[in-house]
Amino acid sequence: KVRAAADHVLCIFPFEPAIYEAEGIAATYVGHPLADVIPMAPDRAAARARLAPLGIELAEGQPLVAVLPGSVASEVGHNGPGVLGRRRRAGAPAWAGCLAVRRADAAGAAPGAGAAG
Incomplete structure (x- = not known):
């Protein structure tokens, strides 16, 4: 499909032209200004520190499962109740009903639902 739609592709990552x-398909690496700003390896300690004020307390190495029913307020409003309410057990965190978490140490978060542990 790409070959039919483009004569030449401009790539934002250096591995893409190959x-x-x-x-x-002809391709040239041109880069992207944010590609150099965002680190390839995340600073996990800084991420945990930014989540703490939101009520999400993570121990070092503890996984976080985030349920994101959409990126626009209308999507969250439309999809959120169904996603977060699906097969929810009494007393279980809001995110637990929509996926099976196989690690007892996982924490969870969902828009509008706050943190769950």
């Missing part, structure tokens, strides 16, 4: 060229 992928396109292997399929016979």
Whole structure:
């Protein structure tokens, strides 16, 4: 589909041109201004510190499961109740009903639902 839609692809990551060229599609790495700003490896301690004021307290190495029913307020309003309410057990965190978490140490968070542990 890409070959039919474009004569040449401008890539934002340095590994992308080789992928396109292997399929016979001309490609050039041009970069992206944010690609150099966002670190490849996240600062996990800083992320935990930013989550703490939101009521999400994570121990080092503790996984976090986030249920994100949409990116726009209308999507969250439309999808959220169904996603967060699906198969919810009494007393279980809001996010627990929509996926099976196989780690007892996982914490959870969902928009409008606050944190759950």
